[in-house]
Amino acid sequence: MKQRWWDYVILVVGMLVLWQLTFYVVGPDAITPPLQTVQQLQILIAQDDFWDNVKATGIAFSYACVLALVGGLLTGVLIGSSKMADQILSPILGTLYSVPKIVLYPVILLIFGLGMPAKVAFGALHGFFPVALFAIGAIRNIPPVLLRTSRVMNLTWSSLARSILLPAAWPEIVTGLRIGFSTTLLGTLIGELFASNAGLGFMLMRAMDIHDVPDIMALTLLLFLIATGANTIILAIENRVHAHAR
Amino acid sequence: MRSPAFWRIVILVIAVLTLEILCRTGIVDSYTMIPPSMMVVALVDMIRHADWFWADASYTFENIAVAITLSIVLGFVFGLVIHALPRFRRVLNPVLLSYYSVPTFVFYPLLIVIFGIGPTSLIVMGAMFGIVAMISSTLTAIDRIPRVYGKVARVAGMNTWQTALRIKLPAATPRLFSGLTLAVAYSVTGVIAAEFIIATAGLGRQLTLSYNEFDSATMYGLILLILIFAAVSNGLLQSWEARIYRRWYRS
Numbered sequence: 406m407k408q409r410w411w412d413y414v415i416l417v418v419g420m421l422v423l424w425q426l427t428f429y430v431v432g433p434d435a436i437t438p439p440l441q442t443v444q445q446l447q448i449l450i451a452q453d454d455f456w457d458n459v460k461a462t463g464i465a466f467s468y469a470c471v472l473a474l475v476g477g478l479l480t481g482v483l484i485g486s487s488k489m490a491d492q493i494l495s496p497i498l499g500t501l502y503s504v505p506k507i508v509l510y511p512v513i514l515l516i517f518g519l520g521m522p523a524k525v526a527f528g529a530l531h532g533f534f535p536v537a538l539f540a541i542g543a544i545r546n547i548p549p550v551l552l553r554t555s556r557v558m559n560l561t562w563s564s565l566a567r568s569i570l571l572p573a574a575w576p577e578i579v580t581g582l583r584i585g586f587s588t589t590l591l592g593t594l595i596g597e598l599f600a601s602n603a604g605l606g607f608m609l610m611r612a613m614d615i616h617d618v619p620d621i622m623a624l625t626l627l628l629f630l631i632a633t634g635a636n637t638i639i640l641a642i643e644n645r646v647h648a649h650a651r
Numbered sequence: 652m653r654s655p656a657f658w659r660i661v662i663l664v665i666a667v668l669t670l671e672i673l674c675r676t677g678i679v680d681s682y683t684m685i686p687p688s689m690m691v692v693a694l695v696d697m698i699r700h701a702d703w704f705w706a707d708a709s710y711t712f713e714n715i716a717v718a719i720t721l722s723i724v725l726g727f728v729f730g731l732v733i734h735a736l737p738r739f740r741r742v743l744n745p746v747l748l749s750y751y752s753v754p755t756f757v758f759y760p761l762l763i764v765i766f767g768i769g770p771t772s773l774i775v776m777g778a779m780f781g782i783v784a785m786i787s788s789t790l791t792a793i794d795r796i797p798r799v800y801g802k803v804a805r806v807a808g809m810n811t812w813q814t815a816l817r818i819k820l821p822a823a824t825p826r827l828f829s830g831l832t833l834a835v836a837y838s839v840t841g842v843i844a845a846e847f848i849i850a851t852a853g854l855g856r857q858l859t860l861s862y863n864e865f866d867s868a869t870m871y872g873l874i875l876l877i878l879i880f881a882a883v884s885n886g887l888l889q890s891w892e893a894r895i896y897r898r899w900y901r902s
Contacts, residue, residue, distance in 0.1 A: 412742045419742070435765045492655040497662070499889075504881040505840040507847050508855075508874045511862040515683045587752035594754045598848050599859075606757075613760040613849075621760050628757045636752035637745075 437622045445623040461603035465524040466593045472525065473532025473589045474582055480533075481540025481581070486570075495541055502534035506592070510599055524596040524604070531592030532585040539581020543574035576643075576650040583639045590632060685871050693872035701869070703857065711846065711853040714770050718777025718838040723831055725778070726785025733786065734793050747790075750783045759845050773845050773853070780841030781834035788830020792823035825892075825899045832888045839881055 421439050428438040437445065449455055484490045484498075510527055517523040547570065555569050597606025605628060612620035667687050673679045674686035685693070697704055733740050758779070762772040800822055804814040846855025854873055861869035 409741075413745065415742045416745060431765055436761065489655075493658045493662070496655075497659060500882050500885065503836045503885045504878050505843045507840065507844040508858060508877045510847075511858065511870055512684065512874065514862070584751075587754075590752075591754040591756070595756055595844060595848075598756060598759075609757060609760055613763065616764070618764055621764060625757050625761055629753055632753040633749050636749045640748065 433618075435618065437619050441619065442622045442626050445619040446627055449620065449623050449627075455608075458604050458608050461521070461607075462593065462597065462605045465521055465597075465604065466528060466590060468521075468525040469528025469532065469589050469593050470586060472529035473585050474536055476529070477533045477536025477581070477585055478540055478578070481537040481578075482544065482570075484537070485541040485544030485574075491541055491545060495538070498534055498538055498541075502538060506530055507595060507599075510596060513596075514600060519600060519602060524593055524601060527596040528589045528593035532589030535588055536581045536585035539584065540574070540578050543577035543581070544570065546577065547573045576647045579643050579646045583636070583643055586639060587632070587636060590635075594628065682865070682867065685867050689868070690871040690875045693868040694875050697869060697872045697876075707853050707857050710770070711842065711855065714773045714846075714853065715777065715839055715842045717770075718774045718781065718842050719835050721774065721778040722781030722834045722838050723785055726782040726830065726834060727789050727827070729782070730786045730789025730793070734790055740790070747783060747787055755780050755841070756844060756848065759848060763849060768849060768851055773842050773850060776845040777838040777841035781836075781838035784833035784837055785830045788826055788833065789823075792826035792830070793819070795826060796822045825896050828892050828895050832885070832892050835888060836881070836885055839884070843877060 424436075424439050428436055484494050506527075509530065510523075513523050513526050513530070517526055551569050551573055555565050560569070593604075594606045597604040598610055601607045605624060609621065609624045609628075612624060670679075670684075671686045671688060674681070674684055674689075733743060755776070759772070759776055762775055766772045766775060796819055800818050801814065804818045809817070842853075843855045846853040847859055850856040854877060858870060858873045858877075861867075861873065
């Protein structure tokens with residue numbers, strides 16, 4: 406299915422029309438229309454504390470992302486390279502991935518206290534499992550003939566990893582990294598929504614406490630744009646990796 | 652050589668015992684975590700004696716049930732409709748691809764403004780989280796039905812309804828079931844997370860309350876309950892799914 410640029414145009418215009426129509430139905434007490442929301446976002450950006458909050462979310466997310474992606478990748482490659490470890494541990498990781506990790510947030514708050522470390526831990530907890538699971542799956546799907554060839558050629562472990570394992574598993578690993586990136590963002594923001602003292606999620610909850618609909622709308626739009634923007638970029642990279650691998 | 656399941660149980664037992672020892676010896680203090688054995692005691696105690704338990708539990712599970720039903724039924728119907736309209740599907744494709752990259756919970760404050768604090772917001776949140784997995788799975792399920800099946804149906808002189816019910820639906824079942832498994836897991840997470848952030852009742856709400864009141868017995872009892880519920884329901888669905896796949900793709 407080839408995507409064309411006017412498909413995106415139709416999509417964006419369609420969403421804006423739908424948004425405006427929803428506004429006419431539910432009224433100004435519930436939501437603000439697109440144009441007003443963008444204007445409100447400009448006002449928010451001009452405020453003093455806005456960039457501090459962006460920074461707080463950005464730093465927490467960056468740390469969480471590094472922890473989740475690096476930790477998940479190492480764990481995944483380690484488990485994936487042993488068939489027995491894969492059989493024993495993959496179901497455990499799968500279960501941990503599927504349970505609602507949100508209920509663990511109070512535990513994390515008790516361990517780390519309110520603030521940056523708790524958000525980082527919670528974000529990383531969300532991103533770790535998909536990255537690890539995709540890495541395990543990627544190594545599992547490497548054609549056995551490649552491994553047999555490497556044994557015939559007496560490759561050392563490091564050259565095996567560099568010249569066979571990584572190139573063969575890379576496309577699937579990149580998919581895992583993209584999903585890990587998204588889930589880490591989700592985790593960091595849920596952490597901020599539930600309990601925090603800074604960040605975009607915190608701003609959103611503060612706006613909700615005082616029922617400030619324009620601010621809620623503007624912040625929701627901003628977070629939506631950040632998430633879809635980041636995903637579009639990574640998806641483009643992923644598609645190039647996959648096309649290259651083929 | 653023992654089976655993987657045996658080693659999983661060994662690992663689980665070691666993990667729980669380690670936690671128990673860490674908590675009992677005071678290396679992890681009792682404000683942070685109570686020993687696992689106490690969590691079980693707290694859970695049983697809560698189910699038997701807490702006056703709020705059954706009301707809040709049924710509130711949560713009813714909302715989860717409605718959210719799951721909505722996301723599966725609507726997801727399937729939307730999937731069918733979108734599949735029937737290829738032009739519309741092409742426009743919608745970026746949304747389906749990047750839907751789960753948007754942290755859906757940022758819409759929860761908005762839902763509260765529109766629907767108020769109550770079951771409706773929780774159900775919509777849960778359904779919003781689950782429905783797209785079902786839509787995507789429905790689309791793939793129909794895409795992957797081999798062409799030759801349709802030809803066989805035509806040769807056998809079946810009409811559209813017969814083809815849909817006796818050929819297409821069975822052929823699509825395994826992938827539809829994968830979507831169903833995902834939709835259930837996502838809907839459960841959606842409802843509980845929303846309750847946890849803001850709600851007037853429910854297990855997630857009680858969890859927030861117990862955290863705010865430093866009531867670690869109730870808090871850990873609830874965490875244990877929700878984790879067990881999620882893990883068991885997910886495990887059952889996944890083994891069922893594996894069985895369906897084995898039956899359909901035996902060759």
